[in-house]
Amino acid sequence: MGPTVHAGLEAGSPGAAGRFGLExxxxxxxxxxxxxxxxxxxxxxSVSLAGFFGRAAAMAGFEAPEGSNGPEGSGGSQGxxxxxxxxxxxxxxxxxxxxxxxxxxxxxxxxxxxDGELVPAExxxxxxxxxxxxxxxxxxxxxxxxxxxxxxxxxxxxxLSGHIGLTLLPxxxxxxxxxxxxxxxxxxxxxxxxxxxxxxxxxxxxPVAPGTNLAALExxxxxxxxxxxxxxxxxELAASRGVFLELSVRGGHSLGxxxxxxxxxxxxxxxxxxxxxxxxxxxxxxxLQRTVALGSGLSAEDWRRxxxxxxxxxxxxxxxxxxxxxxxxxxxxxxNYE
Ligand SMILES: [Zn+2]
Ligand SMILES: [Zn+2]
Numbered sequence: 001m002g003p004t005v006h007a008g009l010e011a012g013s014p015g016a017a018g019r020f021g022l023e024x025x026x027x028x029x030x031x032x033x034x035x036x037x038x039x040x041x042x043x044x045x046s047v048s049l050a051g052f053f054g055r056a057a058a059m060a061g062f063e064a065p066e067g068s069n070g071p072e073g074s075g076g077s078q079g080x081x082x083x084x085x086x087x088x089x090x091x092x093x094x095x096x097x098x099x100x101x102x103x104x105x106x107x108x109x110x111x112x113x114x115d116g117e118l119v120p121a122e123x124x125x126x127x128x129x130x131x132x133x134x135x136x137x138x139x140x141x142x143x144x145x146x147x148x149x150x151x152x153x154x155x156x157x158x159x160l161s162g163h164i165g166l167t168l169l170p171x172x173x174x175x176x177x178x179x180x181x182x183x184x185x186x187x188x189x190x191x192x193x194x195x196x197x198x199x200x201x202x203x204x205x206x207p208v209a210p211g212t213n214l215a216a217l218e219x220x221x222x223x224x225x226x227x228x229x230x231x232x233x234x235x236e237l238a239a240s241r242g243v244f245l246e247l248s249v250r251g252g253h254s255l256g257x258x259x260x261x262x263x264x265x266x267x268x269x270x271x272x273x274x275x276x277x278x279x280x281x282x283x284x285x286x287x288l289q290r291t292v293a294l295g296s297g298l299s300a301e302d303w304r305r306x307x308x309x310x311x312x313x314x315x316x317x318x319x320x321x322x323x324x325x326x327x328x329x330x331x332x333x334x335x336n337y338e
Pocket of ligand 2: 109110225
């Protein structure tokens with residue numbers, strides 16, 4: 001089996017040095033705004049982040065952390081892989097791993113292993129600096145590149161976790177796969193070590209094959225991305241299967257956010273708010289993620305519930321990744337003795 005999975009259970013310590021003043025395009029997308037602002041830099045953050053950190057949490061709609069401080073790597077709570085913050089959690093932990101509740105949980109992002117611009121290490125580093133606590137790698141895959149794609153995500157999570165200050169989860173996005181083949185490919189992705197499977201849903205702006213949303217829901221994948229043409233019956237199915245329906249921050253895909261949010265809320269289906277990042281400027285901040293949620297029609301209380309469910313999902317996926325790692329290790333050990 002390929003590289004072993006080392007799920008990033010260590011809690012993030014977001015630096016929060018994101019562009020919290022960024023004007024968001026909200027549900028209408030934000031790529032234009034990103035381009036005008038430019039890419040987030042990693043350096044030059046010499047100002048005190050103490051007030052900034054608390055302000056960021058408040059702007060994200062959550063309680064401002066008491067005494068939170070420091071740039072990335074020193075603020076926030078820490079998980080089982082080492083604590084660097086003697087002051088403890090920056091805000092009431094919402095997950096088993098003690099992540100600060102206000103950090104970004106984004107489970108849809110692309111790297112050079114499909115059509116993204118950055119290697120996972122740089123994407124993760126930039127995400128941390130913008131206030132992420134959980135980043136999922138979900139590169140585009142079909143039958144031709146599934147193994148490489150999952151192997152790359154698994155290798156990135158294994159190699160970087162414990163060293164980067166956020167939880168990195170290996171996933172994959174099945175993209176334009178014929179609906180009848182989605183279930184089998186999703187199962188294959190999991191067998192290869194993917195902690196979660198995203199399906200590229202029926203976006204309003206791409207000719208995704210009709211029936212893709214339904215096939216993904218019936219297959220019980222983890223996240224149905226930008227399913228803008230969702231039906232009420234499909235939203236009910238998502239609720240019963242526990243498939244997270246995505247509100248997309250990506251321009252174009254985001255055109256369906258209002259419909260998806262309304263149907264998901266009515267059906268009680270779980271929601272995610274993801275960047276679908278391909279470039280560093282696409283990464284979220286806590287404030288932007290919340291803004292897009294509210295712009296899609298969620299109330300502040302809806303968003304709080306959605307965020308709690310996302311934290312719980314991230315914990316489940318991290319645990320799944322750990323189990324996969326254990327299995328892979330056992331297989332490797334057996335091989336060593338053969
Ligand atoms: Zn793409
Ligand atoms: Zn995508």
